[in-house]
Amino acid sequence: MAEPSTETIFNKPKIELHVHLDGAIRAETILDVAKRRGIKLNASSGKEMKHLCTVYQPVKMFAEFLAKFEEYMPVIAGDKEAIRRIAYEFVEDKSKEGVIYVEVRYSPHLLANTDVEPIPWKQEKGDVSPDDVVQLVNQGLAEGEKDFNIKARSILCCMRHMPNWSMKVVELCKKYKEDGVVGIDLAGDETINVRDQSCHRLAYEEAVRCGIHRTVHAGEMGPPSVVKEAVEVLKAERIGHGYNTLKDQVLYKQLREQNMHFETCPISSKLTGACDPDFTKHPLVTFRKDKVNYSLNTDDPLIFNSQLHVDYRTAHEYMGFTEEEFKRLNINSAKSSFLPEKEKKDLVNKLYEAYEMAMTLKFEQCLQ
Numbered sequence: 001m002a003e004p005s006t007e008t009i010f011n012k013p014k015i016e017l018h019v020h021l022d023g024a025i026r027a028e029t030i031l032d033v034a035k036r037r038g039i040k041l042n043a044s045s046g047k048e049m050k051h052l053c054t055v056y057q058p059v060k061m062f063a064e065f066l067a068k069f070e071e072y073m074p075v076i077a078g079d080k081e082a083i084r085r086i087a088y089e090f091v092e093d094k095s096k097e098g099v100i101y102v103e104v105r106y107s108p109h110l111l112a113n114t115d116v117e118p119i120p121w122k123q124e125k126g127d128v129s130p131d132d133v134v135q136l137v138n139q140g141l142a143e144g145e146k147d148f149n150i151k152a153r154s155i156l157c158c159m160r161h162m163p164n165w166s167m168k169v170v171e172l173c174k175k176y177k178e179d180g181v182v183g184i185d186l187a188g189d190e191t192i193n194v195r196d197q198s199c200h201r202l203a204y205e206e207a208v209r210c211g212i213h214r215t216v217h218a219g220e221m222g223p224p225s226v227v228k229e230a231v232e233v234l235k236a237e238r239i240g241h242g243y244n245t246l247k248d249q250v251l252y253k254q255l256r257e258q259n260m261h262f263e264t265c266p267i268s269s270k271l272t273g274a275c276d277p278d279f280t281k282h283p284l285v286t287f288r289k290d291k292v293n294y295s296l297n298t299d300d301p302l303i304f305n306s307q308l309h310v311d312y313r314t315a316h317e318y319m320g321f322t323e324e325e326f327k328r329l330n331i332n333s334a335k336s337s338f339l340p341e342k343e344k345k346d347l348v349n350k351l352y353e354a355y356e357m358a359m360t361l362k363f364e365q366c367l368q
């Protein structure tokens with residue numbers, strides 16, 4: 001195993017495909033907004049705020065991790081300025097991590113306080129609808145793109161426990177397709193028993209019909225059957241996490257043959273309890289050996305008190321990742337992005353250039 005180091009590993013342009021906007025807010029911003037809105041918090045400094053939001057040890061129940069959002073979402077949700085600001089600051093933070101293209105996801109409903117039933121986070125009814133949220137995030141991302149020279153697109157999340165929101169989510173994906181929204185996701189706790197999933201299914205059917213790209217959180221906490229359902233019923237083109245796919249070797253083989261993309265999040269997978277905390281036993285070790293198509297992502301950097309380079313360093317130190325593998329996975333990430341074909345090609349070429357790789361047949365072959 002390589003020596004632990006504090007250096008930034010793979011200090012080259014990177015792609016990130018799986019990160020939650022509401023899990024990537026600056027602690028100082030939460031404090032600032034709370035002060036402006038007169039919301040009382042159990043923290044008086046950025047450090048204290050961060051401490052409140054952070055999961056330090058693997059949680060026993062996934063719900064414990066999701067409960068962290070309750071600490072701060074009431075501060076940001078329903079506030080137009082705050083929503084625009086977190087999107088803008090997110091782009092700045094990603095540019096500092098060396099990300100040149102990011103797809104950021106969030107639930108428009110969880111940031112709204114009107115036209116949403118029930119109104120989340122025990123807020124009073126206000127004037128920010130899910131549609132307004134998407135416009136505000138789009139504005140923040142677009143301003144960030146201009147100022148920080150990075151490309152940022154978004155994915156709108158349906159929530160497992162809220163099937164009645166899903167049709168609106170796909171409608172918003174359609175409405176803002178030309179305005180930075182590139183796909184739909186299904187997030188939340190896969191292990192809960194939602195009696196009627198038909199609304200999620202209908203929303204994904206509509207996404208297929210309208211050419212909206214699809215990813216689904218599956219096989220993070222849930223069994224391989226959730227991954228199978230994501231691919232076969234919801235027609236997912238990428239899988240969020242997907243670690244438990246390895247528990248069904250037939251499915252794993254099938255997905256490899258399909259070149260399915262897995263959006264993996266190493267640090268997250270330890271702290272949510274999704275994977276063995278011993279990183280040398282992580283599913284990514286198998287993914288790497290098998291030359292699977294996957295990306296490395298932060299998921300919720302606020303809650304894991306982390307940054308993208310920590311995921312890279314972990315992969316390097318405990319999972320045998322080399323510079324060549326980092327290049328390969330980033331090129332695969334670009335190829336699996338939800339950008340239109342022409343933009344995707346440009347992005348892939350940008351990486352080839354940055355990595356000083358000629359697009360030789362040999363390398364193309366090694367990507368397969």
Ligand SMILES: O=c1[nH]cnc2c1ncn2[C@@H]1O[C@H](CO)[C@@H](O)[C@H]1O
Pocket residue numbers: 020021022023066069105106107110157187188189217220268272299300
């Ligand atoms: O790792 C995860 N697995 C499943 N759901 C998640 C994860 N991280 C965040 N969210 C959920 O997605 C919502 C929209 O961004 C978040 O509010 C959170 O509830």
